[in-house]
Amino acid sequence: MIMSRTEAASEQARGDLTERLLAGLPTEAVLTDPDVTGSYANDMASFCPAGAPAVVVLPRTVEEVQHVMRTATELRVPVVPQGARTGLSGGANASDGCIVLSLTRMDRILEINPVDRIAVVEPGVINAALSRAVGEHGLYYPPDPSSWEMCTIGGNIGTASGGLCCVKYGVTAEYVLGLDVVLADGRLMTTGRRTAKGVAGYDMTRLFVGSEGSLGIVVRAVLALKPQPPRQLVLAAEFASAAAACDAVCRIMEGGHVPSLLELMDRTTVKAVNDMAHMGLPETTEALLMAAFDTPDPAPDLAAVGALCEAAGATQVVPADDVAESELLLQARRLSLTALEAVRGVTMIDDVCVPRSRLGDLIEGVERIADKHQLTIGVVAHAGDGNTHPTVCFDATDPDESRRARESFDEIMALGLELGGTITGEHGVGVLKKEWLAREIGPVGIEMQRGIKQVFDPLGLLNPGKLF
Amino acid sequence: MIMSRTEAASEQARGDLTERLLAGLPTEAVLTDPDVTGSYANDMASFCPAGAPAVVVLPRTVEEVQHVMRTATELRVPVVPQGARTGLSGGANASDGCIVLSLTRMDRILEINPVDRIAVVEPGVINAALSRAVGEHGLYYPPDPSSWEMCTIGGNIGTASGGLCCVKYGVTAEYVLGLDVVLADGRLMTTGRRTAKGVAGYDMTRLFVGSEGSLGIVVRAVLALKPQPPRQLVLAAEFASAAAACDAVCRIMEGGHVPSLLELMDRTTVKAVNDMAHMGLPETTEALLMAAFDTPDPAPDLAAVGALCEAAGATQVVPADDVAESELLLQARRLSLTALEAVRGVTMIDDVCVPRSRLGDLIEGVERIADKHQLTIGVVAHAGDGNTHPTVCFDATDPDESRRARESFDEIMALGLELGGTITGEHGVGVLKKEWLAREIGPVGIEMQRGIKQVFDPLGLLNPGKLF
The missing domain is CATH 3.40.462.10 (FAD-linked oxidases, C-terminal domain)
Structure with a gap:
C-alpha cells in the first residue's frame, strides 16, 4: 500500500498519539484497530454524520481520564466522550481523527447513603443497575429513559435525559447534586455538593448537565435519591x-x-x-x-x-x-x-x-x-x-x-x-438539531453559550461540531 | 459649601448620569436625594460594607431596564439590582457611586395557567402575593423563605432561596423554567422555556438562578407550579x-x-x-x-x-x-x-x-x-x-x-x-461569604466562575464586589 504524504503524516500523528496515550493507560484500554474503533463511531441517531476515530480509550480511573485530556490538549486532538451510545441526536458520534473517550469501564457505584438519600457513582454505571442497587436500600432513582437497561448515568447527565416518570419526578437534572469533572486541559474540578441544598456560587453542576460532553468529562456524580414509592x-x-x-x-x-x-x-x-x-x-x-x-x-x-x-x-x-x-x-x-x-x-x-x-x-x-x-x-x-x-x-x-x-x-x-415549545424535551441537540438550536434560542443566546464553551474549552477540543 | 476638584467632577458625573437616565425613565422613577438613595444602601445582613448609591432607579418596564443598562454601560457605572432587600448576605448592598436598580415596581403577575401549571411574573412580585394568587387557581408555588411576606420573586431567583418546604418541594431553582434577562449591555436574552421539559443547549436559566445579580437583570420569569396539597x-x-x-x-x-x-x-x-x-x-x-x-x-x-x-x-x-x-x-x-x-x-x-x-x-x-x-x-x-x-x-x-x-x-x-457541607444552603454568598466561596469551590472553580462572569459582564458593572 502506498500512502500519500498527508496520509503518512496522519499515520505518524496517530502513532504519536497512541504512544502518548499508552504512557498513562494500560494497553487494553487503548484500541486502535480500525475495525474496532469504527464500531464506536455512532450513537443510535439516524442521519447524523460520524467520522472515524483515531483511537478509542477506555479509562478506569479519574487519573487516566486526566491523562487522556492532557494528551489531547498537548497534541490538539479532539475528544468525543461516550457512554452506552444510546443517544438519539448524534451527540456521541465520533469526529475524524478524534479520541473516543468511552466511560463505560468506570462503572462503580461508590456509595449509597439512605440517610442523606444520595448515591455517588462513576459515569459508566448503567441506569437500571443503579436503580436496582438503590432499590435494595428502599431508595429510588427516578430518571428512566426508555433505554434504561443499557444507558449510562454519564450519558444521562450529558443529555439531561428524561423518561416516563418525569411528569411526577422530573428529569435527570433534578437529581444531580454535584460532579467531579475533568476539564479540557486535564485539571479536575468539583462542582456542587453532597447536601440537600446549596447555593455557593454559580450553579456549575446544572451547567454540565445537558452540556453533551462539550464542557468537560464527568468522572463522578453525587445523585439525589427518593424513597421508593409503592409500585404504580x-x-x-x-x-x-x-x-x-x-x-x-x-x-x-x-x-x-x-x-x-x-x-x-x-x-x-x-x-x-x-x-x-x-x-x-x-x-x-x-x-x-x-x-x-x-x-x-x-x-x-x-x-x-x-x-x-x-x-x-x-x-x-x-x-x-x-x-x-x-x-x-x-x-x-x-x-x-x-x-x-x-x-x-x-x-x-x-x-x-x-x-x-x-x-x-x-x-x-x-x-x-x-x-x-x-x-x-x-x-x-x-x-x-x-x-x-x-x-x-x-x-x-x-x-x-x-x-x-x-x-x-x-x-x-x-x-x-x-406552539411555544422546544425542539428537544429530553434527547438533546447533538448534530441532529444544531441549526434548530440557533432558531430556538436566538443569536444572543448562542453568543452567550459559545462564550461559556470558550471558558471551559478554549481550544475547542471537546466534542467538536455538537450543539452549535 | 466649597467642593474639591474631585468632588466637583464626581458631582458633574452624577448630574450627567441622572440626565441620561431621565432620557428613558419617568421623573418619579429616578431618585437622587441622598437621604432617599441612602435608604437603599443595605439589605438585612449584619456587618457587610455598603457604599452610597449615585442614584436609585425604579423602572416599570423591560425597555426601561434596558435603557438603564445601556446607560450604565456607556458611562461605565456599576449597577446593583435589588428586590425587597431582605437578603442576609449583603448581596444587594450598594457600592459607591452605583445605580441601584430596584425592581420592586415591576410587580405584575402576567399569567397563571392551571393546565400548564405555570405562572409568568415580573421580578418585583412579592412571594406571598404570588402564593395567594396561584392558590385561587388551586395551585401552589412552594418556595417559602421566612421573609415570604416581603421578599420578591426576583430576589428569590437571585439568591436561589429556600425555605421551610424544601425538604419535600425543593428550592426556588427547581421552579424557574425560563427567564427574560437584560444583559449588561442592555440586550434582552430569553432563557429556558414554558414547557415542563427542555434541554436545548446549556441550562442558562439555572446559571442565572443564584447568580446574585452578577450576570444580568431578570425582568420576567416563567415559574413552575404544583397542585395545592392539603393543609399540613x-x-x-x-x-x-x-x-x-x-x-x-x-x-x-x-x-x-x-x-x-x-x-x-x-x-x-x-x-x-x-x-x-x-x-x-x-x-x-x-x-x-x-x-x-x-x-x-x-x-x-x-x-x-x-x-x-x-x-x-x-x-x-x-x-x-x-x-x-x-x-x-x-x-x-x-x-x-x-x-x-x-x-x-x-x-x-x-x-x-x-x-x-x-x-x-x-x-x-x-x-x-x-x-x-x-x-x-x-x-x-x-x-x-x-x-x-x-x-x-x-x-x-x-x-x-x-x-x-x-x-x-x-x-x-x-x-x-x-463535615462535607456548604457555606450557604440558601442565603447566598453576597459580600458576607466571599472569601469562603473560594475556600469551598477551590481555585479551579473560582477561575471558571470568573470566566463565566466575564462572558456576561465583560466590564464588571453588574453587582461588583459580590460573590468573588
Whole structure:
C-alpha cells in the first residue's frame, strides 16, 4: 500500500498519539484497530454524520481520564466522550481523527447513603443497575429513559435525559447534586455538593448537565435519591380521537392530579407494537392514554382520572387489576419506538415538547405533516409533560422517502416552536438539531453559550461540531 | 459649601448620569436625594460594607431596564439590582457611586395557567402575593423563605432561596423554567422555556438562578407550579438533647418518610421566641423538632414519625390537633430569627448546610464554638435538609463581643466544610461569604466562575464586589 504524504503524516500523528496515550493507560484500554474503533463511531441517531476515530480509550480511573485530556490538549486532538451510545441526536458520534473517550469501564457505584438519600457513582454505571442497587436500600432513582437497561448515568447527565416518570419526578437534572469533572486541559474540578441544598456560587453542576460532553468529562456524580414509592397502578383509556385524549390530559393536569406517568400512544404506535409483540392492545383505538399513580392508595386518583377520561370522550377506561397488568401495559409503551422502527425499517425520532395545553395542536399538526408528505408518523408522548416523540417511519433505501422524512422531521420542530415549545424535551441537540438550536434560542443566546464553551474549552477540543 | 476638584467632577458625573437616565425613565422613577438613595444602601445582613448609591432607579418596564443598562454601560457605572432587600448576605448592598436598580415596581403577575401549571411574573412580585394568587387557581408555588411576606420573586431567583418546604418541594431553582434577562449591555436574552421539559443547549436559566445579580437583570420569569396539597398537619417532639433530635431526623429520613417540613429549634431559640411572643413553647426542652405532612391522610406518617422520635429519645410527642394548632407551631418557627435578634440586639445568621447524617455533629460543634467564645448562639434548622441557621447573638456596641461573634461565625462555616457541607444552603454568598466561596469551590472553580462572569459582564458593572 502506498500512502500519500498527508496520509503518512496522519499515520505518524496517530502513532504519536497512541504512544502518548499508552504512557498513562494500560494497553487494553487503548484500541486502535480500525475495525474496532469504527464500531464506536455512532450513537443510535439516524442521519447524523460520524467520522472515524483515531483511537478509542477506555479509562478506569479519574487519573487516566486526566491523562487522556492532557494528551489531547498537548497534541490538539479532539475528544468525543461516550457512554452506552444510546443517544438519539448524534451527540456521541465520533469526529475524524478524534479520541473516543468511552466511560463505560468506570462503572462503580461508590456509595449509597439512605440517610442523606444520595448515591455517588462513576459515569459508566448503567441506569437500571443503579436503580436496582438503590432499590435494595428502599431508595429510588427516578430518571428512566426508555433505554434504561443499557444507558449510562454519564450519558444521562450529558443529555439531561428524561423518561416516563418525569411528569411526577422530573428529569435527570433534578437529581444531580454535584460532579467531579475533568476539564479540557486535564485539571479536575468539583462542582456542587453532597447536601440537600446549596447555593455557593454559580450553579456549575446544572451547567454540565445537558452540556453533551462539550464542557468537560464527568468522572463522578453525587445523585439525589427518593424513597421508593409503592409500585404504580396503571389505568388505560381508549379514545376515538387523539384530540379527545389530549383534552383528557389537560383535564387531568388541571384537576390537580399528580400521576407518576401519563403516556399517550397513537393508533399507528399501538398497531406497530401489536404487530411486533402481539400484545393484544385495542387496535380500534385512535389514541391510547395510560395514567399511573404510585401513592399508598391510588384508587381515588384512578377513579377520578377515569371519570375525567370519560368526560373527555374516552370510549373505554380500563384500570389495570394489579401491578403485573400495569407492568404489561408499560412494557407495550416501552416497546413503542422499537416497534415503529419495524414499520418501514428506519425511524427519525423527534422530541418536541410543547406546553401541555398545546399538545392537541401538536398532534393534529403532525397528522397534517404526515398526510402532506405521505408518510407514516407514529406519535408516542410523555403526554403529561407535553413531550412528544413523533416518529417518522421510512425506507432509507428510497431517496425520495428519505428526503420527505427529513422535511417532515424539520416541520415538526418548526411546529413545536410555533406552539411555544422546544425542539428537544429530553434527547438533546447533538448534530441532529444544531441549526434548530440557533432558531430556538436566538443569536444572543448562542453568543452567550459559545462564550461559556470558550471558558471551559478554549481550544475547542471537546466534542467538536455538537450543539452549535 | 466649597467642593474639591474631585468632588466637583464626581458631582458633574452624577448630574450627567441622572440626565441620561431621565432620557428613558419617568421623573418619579429616578431618585437622587441622598437621604432617599441612602435608604437603599443595605439589605438585612449584619456587618457587610455598603457604599452610597449615585442614584436609585425604579423602572416599570423591560425597555426601561434596558435603557438603564445601556446607560450604565456607556458611562461605565456599576449597577446593583435589588428586590425587597431582605437578603442576609449583603448581596444587594450598594457600592459607591452605583445605580441601584430596584425592581420592586415591576410587580405584575402576567399569567397563571392551571393546565400548564405555570405562572409568568415580573421580578418585583412579592412571594406571598404570588402564593395567594396561584392558590385561587388551586395551585401552589412552594418556595417559602421566612421573609415570604416581603421578599420578591426576583430576589428569590437571585439568591436561589429556600425555605421551610424544601425538604419535600425543593428550592426556588427547581421552579424557574425560563427567564427574560437584560444583559449588561442592555440586550434582552430569553432563557429556558414554558414547557415542563427542555434541554436545548446549556441550562442558562439555572446559571442565572443564584447568580446574585452578577450576570444580568431578570425582568420576567416563567415559574413552575404544583397542585395545592392539603393543609399540613404538624407534630412537635421535645428532646432532652439536640443530639437525640438529630438522631430522630436521621431515622425519619432513613425510614423513607417525606415530610413537608422538618424543622428544629434549639433551647435558646425556643426561649427567645417565648420571651418575645409569649407562645408557651416548652422551655424545659433542649431541642424541639417539628415534622409535618401534607398528604391526603397524614395520620400514618405522623404516627410512624412520632414513634421514631420516641425511639430516638423524645421526652414528649405532641401531634397538633388541627390545622390551626399546626399554624401556631409554624408561626413560632417563623419568628425564630426575629426573636433571636432581640436577645443581644444584633445577630449574625449563618446558613451552613451539611449532609443530614452530620447534622448532630454540626450542632454539637456549634455548642463548642459558643462556649469557647462565651456567646449565645441559637440554632434553628431546616433539619430535614441538614440546613442550619446558627444565629450568633451579640451586642454590637461591644467591640470584643463583636469580634468574637465574627470569629465564631467563621468557625461555624469552617466546621460545615469539614463535615462535607456548604457555606450557604440558601442565603447566598453576597459580600458576607466571599472569601469562603473560594475556600469551598477551590481555585479551579473560582477561575471558571470568573470566566463565566466575564462572558456576561465583560466590564464588571453588574453587582461588583459580590460573590468573588
